Amino acid sequence: MQNKDMEFQELILKRQSDRKYLSKPVEGDKVLKCIEAARLSPSACNAQPWTFIVVEEEGLRLEVEKAALGMGMNSFLIQAPVIIAIVLEKPNFTSKIGSVIKDKEYPLIDIGIAANQFCLQATEIGLGTCMIGWFDEKKIKKLLNIPSSKRIPLLISLGYSDARLREKSRKSIDKMYKQNKY
Numbered sequence: 001m002q003n004k005d006m007e008f009q010e011l012i013l014k015r016q017s018d019r020k021y022l023s024k025p026v027e028g029d030k031v032l033k034c035i036e037a038a039r040l041s042p043s044a045c046n047a048q049p050w051t052f053i054v055v056e057e058e059g060l061r062l063e064v065e066k067a068a069l070g071m072g073m074n075s076f077l078i079q080a081p082v083i084i085a086i087v088l089e090k091p092n093f094t095s096k097i098g099s100v101i102k103d104k105e106y107p108l109i110d111i112g113i114a115a116n117q118f119c120l121q122a123t124e125i126g127l128g129t130c131m132i133g134w135f136d137e138k139k140i141k142k143l144l145n146i147p148s149s150k151r152i153p154l155l156i157s158l159g160y161s162d163a164r165l166r167e168k169s170r171k172s173i174d175k176m177y178k179q180n181k182y
Contacts, residue, residue: 011124013168015123015129016163016166016168017129017130018128018130018159018161018163019163020076020079020161020163021079021081021157021159021160021161021162022160022161024081024159024160025081026056026081026127026158026159026160030122030127031056031082033121033125034119034122034125034127035052035118036121037117037118037120037121038050038052038114038117038118038121039114040117041110041113041117042110043095043106043110043114044091044098044106044107044109044110045091045094045095045098045106047091047094047095047096047107048089049089049095049110049111050088050089050110050114051086051087052084052086052118053084053086053087054082054084055083055084055144056081061080061081064083064085064140064143064155065077065078067139067140068083068132068134068135068136068140068155070134070136074135076130076157077132077157079159079162080130080157080158080159081159083155084118084155084156085144085152085155086153086156087146087150087152088107088108088111088150088151088152088153089107089150091110095107095110108153111153115154118156119156122158127158127160127161128157128158128160128161128163129156129157130156130157131154131155131156132154132156132157133154135155137151140152
């Protein structure tokens with residue numbers, strides 16, 4: 001068991017937000033493996049409130065990338081051979097009611113979990129990713145024929161990373177961890 005724990009810890013340390021990609025296309029089976037990892041992620045009341053749109057056609061991808069530029073943000077996207085748009089779908093009845101009763105956005109939490117599993121899977125198979133929240137959502141919805149009533153909480157860039165592995169800069173455990181009480 002100790003060996004498996006170390007493999008997972010290494011995966012966590014290796015996963016990073018990559019902002020530099022090789023100009024090498026990503027194989028379709030690798031993209032689908034990442035989508036499958038996201039598909040299998042847990043969600044509140046098994047709502048699975050997501051659709052993943054894989055954008056790899058060059059002309060369309062470049063338009064989506066332009067829609068994610070702004071105030072100097074996301075200029076690295078021009079290098080990414082694949083962009084994933086995550087569309088927030090209506091949750092099932094029990095998840096929706098639970099969100100209202102408990103005042104929690106379960107579908108957004110679910111998308112965060114699915115996106116993380118996507119990114120961890122990508123890392124395991126040698127791909128780099130970056131979750132992106134800054135973009136012109138209205139423009140991207142139009143480009144991808146997404147109904148105006150739907151939301152896109154995240155984009156994920158996907159490709160072969162050309163970035164060096166960075167040391168994680170995180171708060172020390174004593175600054176973010178309490179036991180039993182706040």
